Amino acid sequence: MISVSPVIPEIREIPAPARLSAWDLVAVGLAGLRARRGRAVLSALGVAIGIASMVAVMGISTVSGAGLQEQLARVGTNVLTVAPGHSISGDQASLPLESVARVSHIPGVVGATAIAYVKGATARRTRLIDPAITNGVGVAAVRLDVLATLKGTVKSGTFLNAATARYPVVVLGTYAADRFGIDRPGRQIYVAGRWMTVIGILDSLPLAPDIDNAALVGWPYAEAQLGFDGHPTIVYERSADDRVGAIAKVLAATADPEHPDQVQVSRPSDALTAELAARAAFNTLFVGLGAVALLVGGIGIANIMVISVLERRQEIGLRRSLGATRGQIRLQFVVEAVALSLAGGVTGTVVGVAVSLLFAFGQGWPFALPTQVVVLGVTAAVLVGIVSGLYPARRAAALTPTEALATLT
Amino acid sequence: MSVIELEHASKTYPGGVAALRDVTLTIGPGELVAVCGPSGSGKSTMLNLMGTLDRPSEGRVRLLGFDMATLSDRRLSAVRAHWIGFVFQQFFLTGHLTAEENVATRLLYLGVPGRRRIAAAREALERVGLGDRLTHRPHELSGGERQRVAIARALVARPVVLFADEPTGNLDTASGGGIVDILWKLHEEGTTVVVITHNTDLAEALPRRVDLLDGRIL
Numbered sequence: 001m002i003s004v005s006p007v008i009p010e011i012r013e014i015p016a017p018a019r020l021s022a023w024d025l026v027a028v029g030l031a032g033l034r035a036r037r038g039r040a041v042l043s044a045l046g047v048a049i050g051i052a053s054m055v056a057v058m059g060i061s062t063v064s065g066a067g068l069q070e071q072l073a074r075v076g077t078n079v080l081t082v083a084p085g086h087s088i089s090g091d092q093a094s095l096p097l098e099s100v101a102r103v104s105h106i107p108g109v110v111g112a113t114a115i116a117y118v119k120g121a122t123a124r125r126t127r128l129i130d131p132a133i134t135n136g137v138g139v140a141a142v143r144l145d146v147l148a149t150l151k152g153t154v155k156s157g158t159f160l161n162a163a164t165a166r167y168p169v170v171v172l173g174t175y176a177a178d179r180f181g182i183d184r185p186g187r188q189i190y191v192a193g194r195w196m197t198v199i200g201i202l203d204s205l206p207l208a209p210d211i212d213n214a215a216l217v218g219w220p221y222a223e224a225q226l227g228f229d230g231h232p233t234i235v236y237e238r239s240a241d242d243r244v245g246a247i248a249k250v251l252a253a254t255a256d257p258e259h260p261d262q263v264q265v266s267r268p269s270d271a272l273t274a275e276l277a278a279r280a281a282f283n284t285l286f287v288g289l290g291a292v293a294l295l296v297g298g299i300g301i302a303n304i305m306v307i308s309v310l311e312r313r314q315e316i317g318l319r320r321s322l323g324a325t326r327g328q329i330r331l332q333f334v335v336e337a338v339a340l341s342l343a344g345g346v347t348g349t350v351v352g353v354a355v356s357l358l359f360a361f362g363q364g365w366p367f368a369l370p371t372q373v374v375v376l377g378v379t380a381a382v383l384v385g386i387v388s389g390l391y392p393a394r395r396a397a398a399l400t401p402t403e404a405l406a407t408l409t
Numbered sequence: 410m411s412v413i414e415l416e417h418a419s420k421t422y423p424g425g426v427a428a429l430r431d432v433t434l435t436i437g438p439g440e441l442v443a444v445c446g447p448s449g450s451g452k453s454t455m456l457n458l459m460g461t462l463d464r465p466s467e468g469r470v471r472l473l474g475f476d477m478a479t480l481s482d483r484r485l486s487a488v489r490a491h492w493i494g495f496v497f498q499q500f501f502l503t504g505h506l507t508a509e510e511n512v513a514t515r516l517l518y519l520g521v522p523g524r525r526r527i528a529a530a531r532e533a534l535e536r537v538g539l540g541d542r543l544t545h546r547p548h549e550l551s552g553g554e555r556q557r558v559a560i561a562r563a564l565v566a567r568p569v570v571l572f573a574d575e576p577t578g579n580l581d582t583a584s585g586g587g588i589v590d591i592l593w594k595l596h597e598e599g600t601t602v603v604v605i606t607h608n609t610d611l612a613e614a615l616p617r618r619v620d621l622l623d624g625r626i627l
Contacts, residue, residue, distance in 0.1 A: 015491040018520025323490020323518035
């Protein structure tokens with residue numbers, strides 16, 4: 001016995017409760033979890049699953065949105081197409097011979113080009129395939145400036161040029177090449193009753209799915225050898241960005257002044273824009289499902305904390321007898337719930353971000369780290385922790401010291 | 410000046426059970442007092458009132474001359490933290506904490522920084538003869554050792570008064586004797602100690618004895 005307690009302490013006033021440092025609060029909260037590790041991991045898992053699914057969905061949406069937007073930015077939203085509709089009699093109409101030239105003279109038009117399906121012509125892998133069985137791939141005559149206007153690129157081989165456009169050679173759209181099982185130039189395919197050499201394969205053209213699905217031959221060759229009448233099927237036009245609306249109004253009348261009502265004008269980038277919007281709407285659904293999972297996880301934490309409070313009345317009573325205030329007990333349990341939820345939330349966020357980055361990698365999209373999504377995930381976890389911890393913490397704090405201690409004797 | 414004053418203190422629980430009736434008692438500084446009585450006599454209720462764990466239905470409780478009735482729950486918590494040490498029959502040690510961590514927890518609610526808490530806890534454990542058990546966990550200690558950890562935890566904050574509720578109730582005679590020795594030493598050093606017990610032999614051996622029966626002092 002070293003020191004001696006004061007016989008009469010010189011106390012002039014009632015003491016005030018001490019404030020716990022943030023560090024001590026966290027340490028006390030974590031100590032409660034350390035004592036029940038298995039249970040802590042399981043209840044954090046619920047929140048982890050909820051947060052992971054929300055973060056993954058939003059992350060994938062972010063990276064895929066970035067991918068689509070990149071595509072949109074690359075191909076532009078300033079391309080309009082003109083295609084013949086149906087005449088009053090119901091026949092497939094065609095565009096006048098000079099429609100491309102007329103369209104290219106509209107002020108603000110940067111480039112105009114066209115493709116034309118060659119009537120009755122199909123492309124097949126070999127001559128042995130019975131035309132009664134399959135339709136084959138459509139054959140389209142293309143103008144040489146079609147790639148430049150649509151910002152298309154060649155995947156392998158070369159595109160047509162002024163010389164090859166007069167010879168029996170063919171360039172395949174990306175899907176057409178897939179259907180033939182051809183991935184490099186050099187092979188021969190059977191086009192409109194004759195063998196032609198594949199000299200190139202194109203990358204996908206998001207603005208011109210018709211080209212993706214066609215076998216392309218030179219305009220002069222088609223006219224000379226395939227009985228093509230020279231009438232364009234689809235005219236593509238690229239305009240200055242600020243002129244798109246004005247040009248759209250006059251495009252039909254310019255392309256086919258005699259039958260402007262039989263011409264369809266469309267903006268192919270609208271499909272991409274619509275896809276972006278549709279994807280956003282779809283994501284809302286999945287984020288909703290993730291939110292439900294998160295809610296369930298939060299309820300799981302609340303549940304575990306309520307049980308914990310029941311089991312730990314002894315500890316609560318002891319702490320009250322040691323001088324803990326109600327507020328300090330309440331904070332201890334809230335900190336515990338937040339720590340649980342945060343552990344789940346951080347795990348879930350890491351998993352969710354990893355999934356979305358893997359997805360972006362798989363699709364060849366740019367890595368767009370969804371920062372807002374990360375912040376959102378962690379914030380959601382903290383909120384869930386606070387909300388789910390509040391009720392159990394209040395129950396813990398409501399116990400009087402004697403109640404808490406008496407349950408044990 | 411008195412350390413504890415009960416002035417016509419009564420406690421009636423909801424349902425009309427009168428656990429304590431009109432008790433008046435003064436305990437002076439440095440006293441070693443036994444509050445003795447059979448179970449149901451109101452000992453624990455009296456301990457709860459004196460230790461500010463509960464409030465009287467009627468009458469007054471004063472610690473160091475201050476009326477506890479006027480204090481908020483927060484202030485009462487602070488009073489317990491600063492002035493009072495409790496030793497319970499069941500020890501109430503935290504299983505996953507070491508002896509020194511258990512003792513240091515007492516200082517948490519006094520706002521003592523972490524490193525000083527552990528240093529003070531070691532000193533307190535040495536005072537009760539457990540200097541070689543600092544990092545043992547409760548399940549590695551005998552019953553008597555556990556109760557000594559609990560005493561160290563009560564002492565470490567240098568309380569004005571120490572309440573021991575059946576401190577030897579869960580212990581064999583030898584360990585119990587060791588605990589009583591420690592209480593005597595604390596008394597000799599000047600600490601005010603109140604022992605609540607139903608063990609008349611233990612009560613008889615202490616300098617002052619207060620007998621309770623049916624909520625009244627005999």
